[in-house]
Amino acid sequence: MSRWSARRRNPVKVEEEAATAVLNRLRRAQGQLAGVIAMIEAGRDCKDIVTQLAAVSRALDRAGFKIVASGMRQCLAESEEGAPPMTEQELEKLFLTLA
Numbered sequence: 001m002s003r004w005s006a007r008r009r010n011p012v013k014v015e016e017e018a019a020t021a022v023l024n025r026l027r028r029a030q031g032q033l034a035g036v037i038a039m040i041e042a043g044r045d046c047k048d049i050v051t052q053l054a055a056v057s058r059a060l061d062r063a064g065f066k067i068v069a070s071g072m073r074q075c076l077a078e079s080e081e082g083a084p085p086m087t088e089q090e091l092e093k094l095f096l097t098l099a
Helices: 018-044 044-078 089-096
Strands: none
Touching: 018 044
């Protein structure tokens, strides 16, 4: 069993100061995505749909960045159980799963 799979995983918690912004951005993206679906169903112009979809993507990217940044900081810190922080290779593997 590798160190990666043997490690007890702690849930990632978005930092308090970022949580409100993350939730607002995710809710905005949720509303914008509902708008994209409605536009497609209504047969709206492709340019309008793509523009709205780009707004959804930006909202998700900004929220995702906050979540990933919080998670990466937690992965770099020593865990509460005293386990060592993640290695650079483990972090690289984790980061590449986002691609």
